[in-house]
Amino acid sequence: MIPEQIPNLIDGEDSSAASGAWLDKHRPADGSVLCQVARSGVEDAVAAVAAARRAQPGWADRTSVERGDLVRDIALALRDRRDEISAVVAEETGKPMALALGETNAAIEMGFFVAGEGRRSYGKTMPASMPHRTVLTIRRPVGVAALLTSFNTPLPNVAWKAFPSILCGNASVLKPSEHAPVVAHLIARIAHDVGLPAGVLNVLQGKGDEAGAALVAQSCDLVSFTGSAEVGRAIQREAGLAKLCLELGGKNALVVCDDADLDDAVRWTIASAFSNAGQRCAAGSRVVVFDAVYVEFRARLAAAVGALGPELVVSAESRDRIVAAIAGALEEGATLIAGGAQASGPGYKIAPTVLENVSTAAAISGNELFGPVTILYRVADLDGAINLVNDTPYGLTAAIHTASLHRAMRFAEQAEVGVVVVNGGTHGSEPHMGFGGVKQSGNGWKEAGMEALEVYSDVRYVNLISDPSKA
Numbered sequence: 001m002i003p004e005q006i007p008n009l010i011d012g013e014d015s016s017a018a019s020g021a022w023l024d025k026h027r028p029a030d031g032s033v034l035c036q037v038a039r040s041g042v043e044d045a046v047a048a049v050a051a052a053r054r055a056q057p058g059w060a061d062r063t064s065v066e067r068g069d070l071v072r073d074i075a076l077a078l079r080d081r082r083d084e085i086s087a088v089v090a091e092e093t094g095k096p097m098a099l100a101l102g103e104t105n106a107a108i109e110m111g112f113f114v115a116g117e118g119r120r121s122y123g124k125t126m127p128a129s130m131p132h133r134t135v136l137t138i139r140r141p142v143g144v145a146a147l148l149t150s151f152n153t154p155l156p157n158v159a160w161k162a163f164p165s166i167l168c169g170n171a172s173v174l175k176p177s178e179h180a181p182v183v184a185h186l187i188a189r190i191a192h193d194v195g196l197p198a199g200v201l202n203v204l205q206g207k208g209d210e211a212g213a214a215l216v217a218q219s220c221d222l223v224s225f226t227g228s229a230e231v232g233r234a235i236q237r238e239a240g241l242a243k244l245c246l247e248l249g250g251k252n253a254l255v256v257c258d259d260a261d262l263d264d265a266v267r268w269t270i271a272s273a274f275s276n277a278g279q280r281c282a283a284g285s286r287v288v289v290f291d292a293v294y295v296e297f298r299a300r301l302a303a304a305v306g307a308l309g310p311e312l313v314v315s316a317e318s319r320d321r322i323v324a325a326i327a328g329a330l331e332e333g334a335t336l337i338a339g340g341a342q343a344s345g346p347g348y349k350i351a352p353t354v355l356e357n358v359s360t361a362a363a364i365s366g367n368e369l370f371g372p373v374t375i376l377y378r379v380a381d382l383d384g385a386i387n388l389v390n391d392t393p394y395g396l397t398a399a400i401h402t403a404s405l406h407r408a409m410r411f412a413e414q415a416e417v418g419v420v421v422v423n424g425g426t427h428g429s430e431p432h433m434g435f436g437g438v439k440q441s442g443n444g445w446k447e448a449g450m451e452a453l454e455v456y457s458d459v460r461y462v463n464l465i466s467d468p469s470k471a
Contacts, residue, residue: 012198028094055199068118075111094312141169143221250396
């Protein structure tokens with residue numbers, strides 16, 4: 001049962017916004033009001049960061065093993081309430097229950113992985129030119145972390161940030177998307193119920209341009225953000241000297257070569273472009289097909305997409321923006337292969353859409369839509385495919401379907417992305433795998449995997465100098 005109002009969680013206590021204002025959160029399935037969400041502002045951000053500042057030193061004093069054990073306790077509690085939590089995710093995002101269950105499982109597995117890192121938080125030793133000098137490294141917390149997450153996979157997004165931040169000894173203020181406020185509050189409550197000290201994980205609800213902007217302005221030691229490149233650039237300007245981890249958008253390409261298994265390529269194209277209604281930073285929004293198989297692949301894809309039902313996007317604003325982008329592309333000369341309109345009936349539905357004859361200079365070719373839309377492009381050969389894949393300001397993921405090891409390796413070497421997949425989809429990271437992009441898809445840091453420790457901790461060099469005469 002989802003409460004009628006979702007408050008902030010500051011210093012272990014629920015609290016409404018200082019202004020007393022609330023936002024309506026609507027169900028994607030039918031547009032009705034699901035709950036109200038605290039509409040936080042500067043005063044609330046100040047209070048949340050102050051609570052984190054008070055809690056952080058005591059939390060940092062605990063060993064990484066103890067902090068890891070607490071992360072494991074949180075993951076076990078999530079597993080015990082898996083069905084309940086998944087139902088909340090499905091309700092507030094509009095995604096099918098099976099997909100919500102999968103995301104809950106992914107968050108639980110992230111918790112188990114991070115917990116194990118408490119016993120593998122290794123440093124290193126190194127030689128020195130000076131006699132009787134040993135240099136070693138230890139990991140230390142960054143301090144207070146601002147964690148700003150997206151709505152598309154709300155529970156894994158929180159897990160990817162909050163779990164390593166907790167493990168590394170930081171205290172955090174989590175700002176979830178206003179489109180996915182409930183599960184963020186729920187996971188923080190669960191964390192406190194299993195023993196996380198008050199103030200170590202605070203939740204600040206509200207709109208991104210209000211609560212999120214106010215949080216970034218609080219001079220936190222670390223800002224970790226998942227969202228659009230436009231907002232990421234604004235955060236970079238505002239965050240000053242804070243350590244900054246940006247996981248931004250993508251315009252990811254899936255390449256179909258003339259030696260590909262076309263049925264397999266169609267299956268992975270549909271999964272990449274339309275699962276989670278295309279609301280993935282790693283969604284396959286561009287499909288680059290060799291001339292020799294273009295007509296056949298197009299026919300198979302059109303038939304498969306025509307059999308799909310409509311997809312729910314998270315809000316009326318998202319639906320209207322995506323429908324407008326499709327209409328704009330058609331006005332500019334694009335050809336509609338499948339879909340192309342808002343689906344009838346209640347809710348924020350869009351038919352899965354495939355376009356072709358779209359210029360690489362068109363807005364829809366360069367802008368991340370975050371919806372169930374993909375575009376087909378024709379190329380002559382591998383060089384043409386690589387050039388088109390790289391013809392974007394983004395560089396998150398890419399996939400290639402080919403029977404040739406030689407083609408696959410050349411593509412892996414030449415594609416300007418952070419993640420390459422061979423004979424699969426453009427998405428599919430796991431907890432032990434670092435994830436992040438290049439160009440405007442990120443600023444170099446990776447989330448998940450052991451690489452997350454580099455984000456949420458700093459390395460301290462310790463010089464030990466001994467005197468043998470005093471031994």
